[in-house]
Amino acid sequence: MRCGLALGLALAARPVAAQRGPTGAAFISVAEHRVEAGYGVERSSGVVLGVEGALPVGPRLSLALRAQGGSLHTSSPGAVNRDVGQVTAEARMAAAPWLMFQLGATRRVYSTIIARQRWTIVHLGAGVRVPFAVHAISGLARAALLPVVSVNGLDRPEVAFTAAAGMEYRVRSLAIQALYSLERYDFPAREAVRRLEQLGQLTLRCDLRKRTR
Amino acid sequence: MKRLALGLAMLAGVAARATAQTSTAEVLRAAHDFYEQLDIERALPLLREVVSPSWPLEVTAQQRIDAYTYLGACLTLAGKRDSAVLYFRAAVEREPFTDLDPRLFTPAQLELFHRARRLTFAVAARPVAPSRIDPRTERLTFTVVTTHAASLRAELRTAAAPSGVTLFDDESAGLREIPWSGLLADGRLAPPGRYELVVAARSRLLERADSARVYFDVRHEAPPFEDTLPDLTDRQLLPEQLSKSAARGDLLKGLAVGGGALIISGALANGDLGGSLKAGAGIVAGGAALTGAIAFLARRHQSDIPENVEANARRRSERLAANEAIAHRNAEKLAQTVLLITPAAGVGP
Numbered sequence: 001m002r003c004g005l006a007l008g009l010a011l012a013a014r015p016v017a018a019q020r021g022p023t024g025a026a027f028i029s030v031a032e033h034r035v036e037a038g039y040g041v042e043r044s045s046g047v048v049l050g051v052e053g054a055l056p057v058g059p060r061l062s063l064a065l066r067a068q069g070g071s072l073h074t075s076s077p078g079a080v081n082r083d084v085g086q087v088t089a090e091a092r093m094a095a096a097p098w099l100m101f102q103l104g105a106t107r108r109v110y111s112t113i114i115a116r117q118r119w120t121i122v123h124l125g126a127g128v129r130v131p132f133a134v135h136a137i138s139g140l141a142r143a144a145l146l147p148v149v150s151v152n153g154l155d156r157p158e159v160a161f162t163a164a165a166g167m168e169y170r171v172r173s174l175a176i177q178a179l180y181s182l183e184r185y186d187f188p189a190r191e192a193v194r195r196l197e198q199l200g201q202l203t204l205r206c207d208l209r210k211r212t213r
Numbered sequence: 214m215k216r217l218a219l220g221l222a223m224l225a226g227v228a229a230r231a232t233a234q235t236s237t238a239e240v241l242r243a244a245h246d247f248y249e250q251l252d253i254e255r256a257l258p259l260l261r262e263v264v265s266p267s268w269p270l271e272v273t274a275q276q277r278i279d280a281y282t283y284l285g286a287c288l289t290l291a292g293k294r295d296s297a298v299l300y301f302r303a304a305v306e307r308e309p310f311t312d313l314d315p316r317l318f319t320p321a322q323l324e325l326f327h328r329a330r331r332l333t334f335a336v337a338a339r340p341v342a343p344s345r346i347d348p349r350t351e352r353l354t355f356t357v358v359t360t361h362a363a364s365l366r367a368e369l370r371t372a373a374a375p376s377g378v379t380l381f382d383d384e385s386a387g388l389r390e391i392p393w394s395g396l397l398a399d400g401r402l403a404p405p406g407r408y409e410l411v412v413a414a415r416s417r418l419l420e421r422a423d424s425a426r427v428y429f430d431v432r433h434e435a436p437p438f439e440d441t442l443p444d445l446t447d448r449q450l451l452p453e454q455l456s457k458s459a460a461r462g463d464l465l466k467g468l469a470v471g472g473g474a475l476i477i478s479g480a481l482a483n484g485d486l487g488g489s490l491k492a493g494a495g496i497v498a499g500g501a502a503l504t505g506a507i508a509f510l511a512r513r514h515q516s517d518i519p520e521n522v523e524a525n526a527r528r529r530s531e532r533l534a535a536n537e538a539i540a541h542r543n544a545e546k547l548a549q550t551v552l553l554i555t556p557a558a559g560v561g562p
């Protein structure tokens with residue numbers, strides 16, 4: 001039900017510009033997940049941690065592998081806490097210093113004491129980096145469509161996208177990003193009940209780039 | 214005497230290649246035969262005919278000098294010493310390098326010939342032979358002569374320069390070989406071009422002076438040189454100062470990013486779910502706006518871009534280092550330069 005959480009975290013953690021050398025990143029997110037499944041809005045929140053490694057495979061292309069995991073806690077009546085874990089593989093192509101396209105797939109699992117739900121998601125999107133005149137600061141924005149969302153027990157969502165905005169501050173080979181991201185799924189109505197899911201999160205990401213000559 | 218005859222015969226043989234010279238050479242050969250047979254009375258008319266202005270056939274410079282020389286030699290044997298000296302002088306004036314081989318001529322002839330040299334003053338330099346000189350190990354040698362003791366000055370000039378390198382400035386008599394290292398007065402290798410060796414001499418015996426010039430071309434044979442890097446253009450340098458519009462741009466960018474975060478949390482969020490972590494969007498929006506404002510204020514007071522100034526300084530330094538390395542390599546190549554010397558006809562083409 002709350003399958004968009006990890007994908008949203010993934011988007012929030014995704015760098016925009018191509019890196020010339022290998023990069024490693026760690027991030028921490030504060031996430032709020034809201035679900036409406038006919039019983040009122042169910043809210044849950046928690047902290048998710050993640051790591052990522054990216055390797056350039058050409059002047060414009062790089063490949064990244066990301067792993068994330070955490071726990072979401074809820075106080076809504078009838079809801080249960082759950083653990084979330086996911087792995088994402090992603091290809092990034094820098095079309096310009098300020099523009100990057102991304103294509104990736106995510107395998108995610110939600111676990112509660114009563115059930116386990118598996119998601120398979122494919123995302124296709126773009127991100128822009130707006131450098132400030134102050135050399136070490138950039139503004140970030142990105143958006144992605146989720147053309148493939150497969151969840152056991154649910155139909156394909158009618159609306160599925162993610163968007164994010166934030167800032168990046170660089171100090172030597174270290175880049176610190178602060179991003180707000182939103183992930184939204186509108187599933188089709190089934191038996192007069194329309195399922196809605198939404199994830200908002202605030203992510204603090206730290207990228208370390210290996211300098212290359 | 215036989216050697217002299219042989220030499221004259223060879224000379225005549227060379228001259229015989231041209232039809233016009235054949236007769237002169239034959240006459241000289243005949244005169245020489247008479248001279249060898251001590252038939253001076255028959256040799257003298259032939260030699261006089263050759264040097265006469267009315268001689269109808271072509272006479273080469275060397276044939277004329279030979280004729281004068283043998284006239285002097287014949288007249289010596291005939292006891293006409295003063296006339297012998299006059300003819301020897303005529304030979305020496307035309308070719309200061311003229312000399313008598315002591316093995317072929319009598320002491321009396323040699324003595325009169327030396328008297329002729331003392332009475333005549335001339336200086337000459339041999340044409341430069343084509344050669345290839347490595348200045349590190351070899352020297353180009355100029356051969357000059359004065360007919361008798363003189364103060365001699367040999368100077369090397371480029372065709373365009375009024376002064377050059379003084380190669381010799383001292384007393385000299387007779388033949389002298391003057392070496393040249395291939396360097397100019399400033400110690401640098403002589404650049405390619407046309408050069409002239411100017412030899413000027415003043416007699417120590419007579420109140421006379423004379424000079425001679427020899428021209429030659431110098432070319433360099435060296436590995437190809439590298440071009441130094443050109444000056445950095447504006448396009449290769451980063452802007453070192455911000456414009457006021459850049460400061461305003463930073464403010465607008467910060468506001469845009471913050472506005473984007475608020476739009477995402479508001480307009481793109483599903484209203485039926487009551488928003489999504491709006492506090493997070495507010496934090497990012499506030500941070501972006503604050504960043505833009507700080508950048509704006511900072512840039513209004515400080516328009517320099519230290520990163521770009523540093524980057525430009527680094528690029529200039531790298532270019533300078535590269536050019537120094539190129540200059541060093543070129544200097545090494547220049548040190549390997551070989552001079553190619555070829556004789557030339559005059560100051561210029």
